[in-house]
Amino acid sequence: MYQIIIYMFxxxxxxxxxxxxxxxxxxxxxxxxxxKAIAKEINSPEAFTAKILQDLVRHHVISxxxxxxxxxxxxxxxxxxxxxxxxxNAIDGDSIYSGCGLGLHTCDESHPCPVHHxxxxxxxxxxxxLENTNLEELAxxxxxxxxxxKM
Amino acid sequence: MYQIIIYMFxxxxxxxxxxxxxxxxxxxxxxxxxxKAIAKEINSPEAFTAKILQDLVRHHVISxxxxxxxxxxxxxxxxxxxxxxxxxNAIDGDSIYSGCGLGLHTCDESHPCPVHHxxxxxxxxxxxxLENTNLEELAxxxxxxxxxxKM
DNA sequence: TTAAAATAGGATAAAATTATCCGAATTAAA
DNA sequence: TTTAATTCGGATAATTTTATCCTATTTTAA
Ligand code: FES
Ligand code: FES
Numbered sequence: 001m002y003q004i005i006i007y008m009f010x011x012x013x014x015x016x017x018x019x020x021x022x023x024x025x026x027x028x029x030x031x032x033x034x035x036k037a038i039a040k041e042i043n044s045p046e047a048f049t050a051k052i053l054q055d056l057v058r059h060h061v062i063s064x065x066x067x068x069x070x071x072x073x074x075x076x077x078x079x080x081x082x083x084x085x086x087x088x089n090a091i092d093g094d095s096i097y098s099g100c101g102l103g104l105h106t107c108d109e110s111h112p113c114p115v116h117h118x119x120x121x122x123x124x125x126x127x128x129x130l131e132n133t134n135l136e137e138l139a140x141x142x143x144x145x146x147x148x149x150k151m
Numbered sequence: 152m153y154q155i156i157i158y159m160f161x162x163x164x165x166x167x168x169x170x171x172x173x174x175x176x177x178x179x180x181x182x183x184x185x186x187k188a189i190a191k192e193i194n195s196p197e198a199f200t201a202k203i204l205q206d207l208v209r210h211h212v213i214s215x216x217x218x219x220x221x222x223x224x225x226x227x228x229x230x231x232x233x234x235x236x237x238x239x240n241a242i243d244g245d246s247i248y249s250g251c252g253l254g255l256h257t258c259d260e261s262h263p264c265p266v267h268h269x270x271x272x273x274x275x276x277x278x279x280x281l282e283n284t285n286l287e288e289l290a291x292x293x294x295x296x297x298x299x300x301k302m
Numbered sequence: 303t304t305a306a307a308a309t310a311g312g313a314t315a316a317a318a319t320t321a322t323c324c325g326a327a328t329t330a331a332a
Numbered sequence: 333t334t335t336a337a338t339t340c341g342g343a344t345a346a347t348t349t350t351a352t353c354c355t356a357t358t359t360t361a362a
Pocket of ligand 1: 099100101102103104106107108109111112113114115116117119
């Protein structure tokens with residue numbers, strides 16, 4: 001059984017979000033970061049993080065360069081347009097929010113589960129938050145020391 | 152990778168909540184329900200549901216009677232005082248909400264992760280909802296056909 | 303041209319969650 | 333008293349998620 005009910009994100013998403021923030025942070029300084037550096041910074045397992053970064057590259061959330069002096073980056077001009085929802089979609093797929101909180105086949109207004117109306121507003125709020133939070137603001141908060149990527 | 156990010160509840164919780172509602176519904180009519188009837192009604196795997204019901208019994212959320220004509224029930228007078236949070240606590244433990252959305256060791260106001268402030272309000276809202284929703288209202292909505300336990 | 307540093311990707315393993323099986327214990331009715 | 337209907341609980345299996353390993357490929361610099 002879980003220890004936390006609100007499984008906001010899968011581990012994969014957690015790592016993906018944190019990695020993206022760290023990459024953004026460095027891309028402002030035109031610095032490409034390696035998998036190794038990322039995993040160290042966000043305190044994540046290297047090989048698993050690699051898989052997630054590959055996903056993000058495939059979905060064009062970040063870009064990668066192979067070979068020596070290679071690594072991951074995000075085009076500076078794009079950082080402010082990358083939303084949390086993009087990252088989450090890339091990693092967990094985009095069938096987000098369509099599921100019923102109690103596992104009914106679909107979440108359907110005309111055939112609601114017992115908690116449908118109670119959860120709907122919360123879910124919408126979360127959704128709009130993800131769609132309106134961009135990497136730039138998150139990176140700036142890290143930079144200013146207002147928030148942290150590990151511990 | 153998950154298909155739905157907001158893993159509101161574990162499967163165990165989903166089944167636990169739905170089962171509790173169905174039991175409540177029947178307890179109003181002084182009818183004890185069997186595991187078999189519950190699993191059929193909420194469309195859940197029988198043996199797994201049994202484990203969850205055992206948890207709920209141990210935590211005194213519901214009560215059980217062994218043997219022929221046995222089954223599960225909830226004392227009528229208690230139905231309105233059983234909150235969703237009780238069910239969830241019984242099944243997933245009570246370290247609820249203490250975890251950080253991005254997996255930091257603890258959710259700490261003075262050492263916040265990048266999404267801390269964004270998620271905090273949503274989480275609080277969800278918490279108070281769980282603490283303020285009782286089985287009675289959920290059961291009544293099923294009874295009146297306003298909500299459904301399966302499909 | 304070679305060596306070193308990286309990402310990419312397939313295969314596999316470990317851990318957690320979900321699900322199943324089976325026998326023991328209990329209870330009520332026949 | 334026997335039988336059938338049940339919950340209880342331990343063991344185990346299947347599935348999903350998370351994590352690791354190893355090799356291939358790419359790229360840059362020496
Ligand atoms: S039907 Fe369950 S959340 Fe909408
Ligand atoms: S520190 Fe991450 S949610 Fe509070």
